[in-house]
Amino acid sequence: MKTNVYVLCGGKSVEHRVSLISASAIINSLDKKKYHVYPIYISDEGIWSNLGIVEDEIKEISELMYQSSNTVISSIETFLRSSFNEREQNIVFPALHGTNGEDGTIQGLLEILDIPYVGNGVMSSAIGIDKVVTKDLFAKHNIPQGKYTRLLQHQWKKDKLFSIERIEETIGYPAYVKPASLGSSVGINRCANREELEAAIHEAFSFEDKLVIEEEIIGREMQISVVGNEFPKASVVGEFIQERQFMDYAAKYTDGKLIQVIPAKLTEKVSELMREVAIKSFDVLNCSGLVRVDYFVTDDERFYVNEVNTMPGFTKLSMTPALWEKTDQTTYPELIEKLINLAFERYNKRKSFLYKRK
Structure with missing residues (x-):
């Protein structure tokens, strides 16, 4: 009996397109003689769509995209009701990057549903995606890393000047400003002075409410x-x-x-x-x-x-x-x-x- 592999792709994430590129490569590499391969497209609104079994090569990422009129809840319910048969062997491959895919949320759902899935579990995913928490943990275990500090949005709104001066004292210039939990270099900027730092912080806070600011390491x-x-x-x-x-x-x-x-x-x-x-x-x-x-x-x-x-x-x-x-x-x-x-x-x-x- 073939194993059913459900490849989750897209997602409500700034890395939506990257996920589709990864998923197409994964789908094309899976042995169709051994696996039934089902792409599961998740729109950037979070709506799930089962695209059906794949037999041929995915040539364009647009083949993995589908416009659904379902709501998020009803789409997930439809997927779960129609996709899993207890008499068959199933596994989920979350080819998802960033928010709602790599942060422990999808892993938690699959754990509750008792469905095997590829990759890291809830805790590892949740910690690993958060650059600040990861760095704090690595610091306790003497893993070599550069100087860093965090900045929360409410701190920034309360006192921008104090926040900037603290960064200048602890990190200095040049510095890199990054959203704490995004990947693929989204929202990252190099800052050589106070004006660039303020602009970079403003941009990064448009993605999330916690940032990491790091020293530049030439290497x-x-x-x-x-x-x-x-x-x-x-x-x-x-x-x-x-x-x-x-x-x-x-x-x-x-x-x-x-x-x-x-x-x-x-x-x-x-x-x-x-x-x-x-x-x-x-x-x-x-x-x-x-x-x-x-x-x-x-x-x-x-x-x-x-x-x-x-x-x-x-x-x-x-x-x-x-x-x-x-x-x-x-x-x-x-x-x-x-x-x-x-x-x-x-x-x-x-x-x-x-x-x-x-």
């Missing part, structure tokens, strides 16, 4: 993928060579102006230390399935964890699949298969626990 941007459950493994280190000062949304997903160098040019000692820190980060966040750990590496090979991504992109430009291909020749379809197997492993372990007293 190369590198990434490591960690895959596994109880015994995770780290990939080799990969590097992006870029034309821009930092990797914005267009550079990552639109204009292709990034060059992957795998493995990155590092001494063996530093490379191994970075892999150890990546696994430690995975363990600290209690991750399962996968995570991508992003670094800054200076010219003298000091390294700092920049952030983690608990559901990294799986587009044709994404680093995660490329890292594993260079690490142990794992192909894209094999990596997807491994993540599905890890998801069932985690689900079966959780099912073995007692939920009531004898």
Whole structure:
């Protein structure tokens, strides 16, 4: 009997389009002889639509989009009633990035419904998406990272001058302003002076009410993928060579102006230390399935964890699949298969626990 794989894509998130690109690649890589593959499109209003079983290759992301007249509640009810048969084996692959997909909310829903799913659980997802909470946790575990501070919207509204002066005293210029819980470089700006800082804060608060402000670290941007459950493994280190000062949304997903160098040019000692820190980060966040750990590496090979991504992109430009291909020749379809197997492993372990007293 084939396993039903429900690939969630789109979502009520600024990373809606990125999710569709990831989902199309995942859907195309799944073995249709082994799986029944169902794309589940979630509109940017949060309305769910089951697009039916896929047999052919997805060539355009528009094929994954559907305009529904349902409400959010009725659309989810329709999906649940029509999609799952207890006599069949089902699994959800949340190819969702950012809000309502990578933040623990969809994971919580699937936990309540007792449906296995790919990737990290509720706590790991919720912590991992919040850059401030992640950095606070990493600081307690001595994971190397740059200087940072947080800024809440109500603090900003109460006293803008005090907020700016505090940032200037603790971080200085240049500084990077980021929404705390968004990915794909959305809402991020580099600030060289007070005027730019104020404008960047104003823009970032249009996305959410908590920001992280970080010092600038001059260095190369590198990434490591960690895959596994109880015994995770780290990939080799990969590097992006870029034309821009930092990797914005267009550079990552639109204009292709990034060059992957795998493995990155590092001494063996530093490379191994970075892999150890990546696994430690995975363990600290209690991750399962996968995570991508992003670094800054200076010219003298000091390294700092920049952030983690608990559901990294799986587009044709994404680093995660490329890292594993260079690490142990794992192909894209094999990596997807491994993540599905890890998801069932985690689900079966959780099912073995007692939920009531004898």
